Amino acid sequence: MAILISGHDLDLEKFIRVARFKEEVILSNEAEQRIKYARKNIETIIEENRRVYGLNTGFGKFSEVLISPDDLSKLQLNLLKSHACGVGPHLSEEEVRGIILLRINALSRGYSGIRLETVKQLLLYLNKNIIPAIPEQGSLGASGDLAPLAHMGLTLLGEGEVYYQGKLMPTLSALNLAGIKKLSRLEAKEGLSLINGTQVMTSIGAIALYDAANLLKVGDIAGALSLEALFGIKEAFATEVHQARGQIGQIACANNIRKLTADSKCLTYQGEVRVQDAYSLRCLAQVHGATRDALAYIKEKVEVEMNAATDNPLIFDSETVISGGNFHGEIMAQAFDFMKIAASELANISERRIERLVNPALSAGLPAFLVASPGLNSGFMIVQYSAASLVSENKVLAHPASVDSIPSSGNQEDHVSMGTISARQARDIVKNTGKVLAMELFCSAQALDFRNKPLGKGTKAAHEYIRTKLPFLENDEIMYPYLEKAEKIVYDPDFLNTVEAKIGGLE
Numbered sequence: 001m002a003i004l005i006s007g008h009d010l011d012l013e014k015f016i017r018v019a020r021f022k023e024e025v026i027l028s029n030e031a032e033q034r035i036k037y038a039r040k041n042i043e044t045i046i047e048e049n050r051r052v053y054g055l056n057t058g059f060g061k062f063s064e065v066l067i068s069p070d071d072l073s074k075l076q077l078n079l080l081k082s083h084a085c086g087v088g089p090h091l092s093e094e095e096v097r098g099i100i101l102l103r104i105n106a107l108s109r110g111y112s113g114i115r116l117e118t119v120k121q122l123l124l125y126l127n128k129n130i131i132p133a134i135p136e137q138g139s140l141g142a143s144g145d146l147a148p149l150a151h152m153g154l155t156l157l158g159e160g161e162v163y164y165q166g167k168l169m170p171t172l173s174a175l176n177l178a179g180i181k182k183l184s185r186l187e188a189k190e191g192l193s194l195i196n197g198t199q200v201m202t203s204i205g206a207i208a209l210y211d212a213a214n215l216l217k218v219g220d221i222a223g224a225l226s227l228e229a230l231f232g233i234k235e236a237f238a239t240e241v242h243q244a245r246g247q248i249g250q251i252a253c254a255n256n257i258r259k260l261t262a263d264s265k266c267l268t269y270q271g272e273v274r275v276q277d278a279y280s281l282r283c284l285a286q287v288h289g290a291t292r293d294a295l296a297y298i299k300e301k302v303e304v305e306m307n308a309a310t311d312n313p314l315i316f317d318s319e320t321v322i323s324g325g326n327f328h329g330e331i332m333a334q335a336f337d338f339m340k341i342a343a344s345e346l347a348n349i350s351e352r353r354i355e356r357l358v359n360p361a362l363s364a365g366l367p368a369f370l371v372a373s374p375g376l377n378s379g380f381m382i383v384q385y386s387a388a389s390l391v392s393e394n395k396v397l398a399h400p401a402s403v404d405s406i407p408s409s410g411n412q413e414d415h416v417s418m419g420t421i422s423a424r425q426a427r428d429i430v431k432n433t434g435k436v437l438a439m440e441l442f443c444s445a446q447a448l449d450f451r452n453k454p455l456g457k458g459t460k461a462a463h464e465y466i467r468t469k470l471p472f473l474e475n476d477e478i479m480y481p482y483l484e485k486a487e488k489i490v491y492d493p494d495f496l497n498t499v500e501a502k503i504g505g506l507e
Contacts, residue, residue: 002024003017003026005108006030007105007307008307010303011306012303012306015206016206016207019095019203022097022129025123027119027120035110038112041321044318046069046188049069052313055072055113055188055189056069059192061409063412072188076192080157080191081150081159083147084154086137088138090134090135091134091136091204095207096132096134099134100125101203102202103152103197104123104126109309110315111309112311113188113189113193113315114190115187115190118193118194128178129164130155130163130180131164132171133151139200140408141417142328143196143328144197144329145201146195146196149199150194154171155171158171158182196311196312197310197311200423201419202302204423204424204427205339205423208426208429214491215434215490216291216346218495219437220256220506221499222350222437223257223284223288224257224260224261225448226353226356227284228267228455228456228459229444230281230353230356230447231268232266233270233272234267236277237257239254239255247286247289248293249293250292253284253507254285256507257284259458259506260458260499260506263454264459266448274364278356281356287345288349290342291342291345294339294342298338298342301331310327311327329420330419333401336422336423337401337402339430340398341398343429344398347391347436350387351436354443355388357443370446370450372474372475377476387439390433393432397432401421401422401425434487434491435487437490441486442470442483442486445463445470448463457502458499458502458503461503462499465494470485
C-alpha cells in the first residue's frame, strides 16, 4: 500500500519503509492544493514586480541585487549549477531516497512556492528509483544542505549523474531508460525551493537513528549473553533497584535483561561467586538505559523535522513572504551529536564486556582468550583489539560538530550548524557500534559453550541462532569471515524476531 504524503504525518517507520524498503509514495489531495496555492502567490508577486528575496534577487551576499524578470529562470539554473560543489563519495541509495522523500514532504507544506510539476518529478524519481548521485561532503548545514541538494535538483533538468538499475550514468541516459522526460526549466524560486532545507542531514541521521534503536535491542541481548557467560549477579537487575531510581530507559533495559535471562542457571547470587560485579555488568541497565533515553529524545526531534517547512523565504500568502532561518540545522546538529555520544557508549561498554570474556584474570574461570589450547592458539585475543580500535575511533568521531562554525557568503551567513557532519559521523559511529556488538555476540557464544549450563529463555534462543551462523572454534582460524557473519546477525531481523518470540518481546 502506497504511503500518502501530506506534509504533516511522516514518522520514522514510514520514512524507513520508503527509504530502505522502497514503498511507493503518493501526494495527498490537500498537499497538491497547498502547493498550487503557494505557486499562485509567487506568480502574483512576480507580476507585481515586487522585490522579494529568492524570487527576483540574488542569494546570500547578493540578496540586494534585483534580477530582471527575463532572467528569473536562468537565475534558478545558475543557482543549482554554482551550488553543486559537493565532494567525496556518494551518499547511499537509501540516504538519497530519504532525502527526496523528506524534500517532497517539506514542499507539501505549501510554503515554498514550487510548481506541482516539479514536485511530481521528484515523486517520479522516488517511485522509479532514480537516485541522484550526491557527494556526501560539502554542506555547512545552513542555509540548509545547499551543496548536496543542488546535486539532486540539477538532475531534474537532466543534468548531472544518477544511479539507475544499479549503475551510475548520465541523468539523461537514465531518464530515457525509464521513459521520463526531464523538466524543461525551473521558474522563479524553484531552484531555491529545492535546496533550502535540512533534508540531507535529517535523512542520514534518521537512518542512523533507526539502526541505533535496533542495535540497542541487540546490545541488551549481547549484554545478557555476556552476563551469563561471566556468572553475573542477578540482583543487580531486580525491579526494585531500577524503580528506586525511576529512569525510564534504565527500567526498560533491566526488564529486558530479566526476560532474556529468565530460568538461567548461569546467573549467580550476591556472594555466591563474588560480592559485586564490575560496572560493565552491574551497570549495564544504567548505561544502555541512558542510550535508550537519548534515542527517544532524538527520535522526537527528528520526526518534528521530517514534517518541517525549512524554506527561506516562507510564502504564507501573496502579501506575507517572510525571510527567516528555518533552514538552520542546529536542532538536528545537536541531536545527532547526542546520538554520537549515546551510540559510542553502547560500544564502549560492550568492548569492556568483551575484555572480561577473553581475559583469564577477569573471566571467572574461562580459558584464556576463549580457546582450549591457549599459547598454541591466540583464540579471540585480537577480536578484542579490533573492538578496542573501533571504540577509540568512535571517541574521535563523537567530538561535537555542532560547536564549530565558519562564516560564509561574505559573512552574511556568519553562524552555521555543521549538522550534516554530525549526521555523517553519527552514521559511522552506529556502524562501528554494530561491529563491536557483533564481536560481543561471537565471544559470548564461544564462552557459553565452555560453560555448558542451561541458559535463560531469551539467551538460549539467541545462542542457538548464533550457532546456526557461526561455529564454535576449537583452534585458530581466519577470523574476519566470522566477524562479517556476526555483523550480519546483528542486522538480521530474524535474529531479533527469534529471540523476542521466546520472551514476548523486548522493550
